[in-house]
Amino acid sequence: MDIIGNSLSLMIAMTVVNLLLMLIVMLFAGLWTYHDAKAKSEQSPFMWAFVAAFVPNFLGFVVYLALGRTKKEEPAPGSFKIPLICSFVAWVVSLAVLVVISMIFTFNALNVAEHENILLNDLGAAAGRQGNFTLVDARGLRIDFFGNVWSGAFRDLNASSENGEWHIRMGEGDGFLQFSPQLTLEELRNLSVSGTADGEVILQLEQNGVEQKIAVATAVNGGTAAVGSMDISKFVSGRFRLRMYFERAENVDLVVSWNGS
Secondary structure, three states, X not given: OOHHHHHHHHHHHHHHHHHHHHHHHHHHHHHHHHHHHHHHOOOOHHHHHHHHHHOHHHHHHHHHHHHHOOOOOOOOOOOOHHHHHHHHHHHHHHHHHHHHXXXXXXXXXXXXHHHXXXXXXXXXXXXXXXEEEEEOOXXXXXXXXXXXXXXXXXXXXXXXXXXXXXXXXXXXXXXXXEEOOEEOHHHXXXXXXXXXXXXEEEEEEEEXXXXXXXXXXXXXXXXXXXXXXXXXXXXXXEEOEXXXXXXXXXXXXXXXXXXXX
């Protein structure tokens, strides 16, 4: 998992731990106050226990210490004192850890936003119309522009779609790119991949849970890999998901075409 995902997971986990510890502190604050108020307060110990436990930011606990302990001469019972102190210290530590993790998450999120340099010139590309988008040095990134998804680590990635073709160019990449065009069966029969690529490249065609895959890197490199020869008997005209997988791919310049040219 990338560092942003790790930071987010840790932040969620520490938030849950922090809330649980805060509830434990509230419990022991109420119990300590109840026993203390029985000996040192003229008011109801139930009232002070409720105030100490449930008034936000421990203000109720502070108010009890300042105003509720009217019987100065009575010795304090000290019940639940140690659990209260221990749970409070644990809560403060967890809160500090949560703040640090939140800062790490924010820093990395801003760093990604600064360095990804995500450009989308035409949102129409997401609907299968012509358009162009570019990602520079994208790492551990998953973005969805209305059906277009790319995930992994890419450098100098440029993808565009127009006139029944999906162009993919990149310096290097590990992960997948996804495009969802509307295809007829005739266009599906014409589906082909041409261009050059170093490394492993696999094209996956999917519709309604039915998948077909073809390794294209070895068949391309200056030639054309015909994809329409695959078994398309279970497919129908409609929206398809084209997903191109890359593993240690370099110098990629591919064209996925369904226009029959």
